[in-house]
Amino acid sequence: MITIASLIVFLAFYTLYYTSKRAVLSYDLGFEKWMKNNPKQTKITGLVLLAGAYTIWLFTQSFGCGTLMFFIQLMTIGSLIIILAPLKKVNSKVLLAILIMAVLLELYYN
Numbered sequence: 553m554i555t556i557a558s559l560i561v562f563l564a565f566y567t568l569y570y571t572s573k574r575a576v577l578s579y580d581l582g583f584e585k586w587m588k589n590n591p592k593q594t595k596i597t598g599l600v601l602l603a604g605a606y607t608i609w610l611f612t613q614s615f616g617c618g619t620l621m622f623f624i625q626l627m628t629i630g631s632l633i634i635i636l637a638p639l640k641k642v643n644s645k646v647l648l649a650i651l652i653m654a655v656l657l658e659l660y661y662n
């Protein structure tokens with residue numbers, strides 16, 4: 553469940569990152585072009601995804617711990633996106649590999 557929340561936080565921050573006017577963006581994929589052409593829907597989608605991830609954290613943890621972990625995760629993932637997205641290190645193959653490793657580790661340790 554934590555891996556799903558992490559993925560949702562990543563998607564939410566990535567969509568909100570693509571609504572920025574100051575960031576250097578690349579539009580290699582189709583959904584990135586859609587995000588550029590529809591900034592209002594992209595912001596709404598990003599905020600809904602953030603609220604969903606926060607809700608998942610609240611259901612898996614208590615209120616205080618869930619809130620703290622959500623903000624720690626948001627800061628970590630946000631920093632990585634801001635650093636790695638302009639370098640074009642964020643692609644689907646790397647994300648899929650990281651997601652599979654995280655799911656296996658979560659299932660193994662639970």
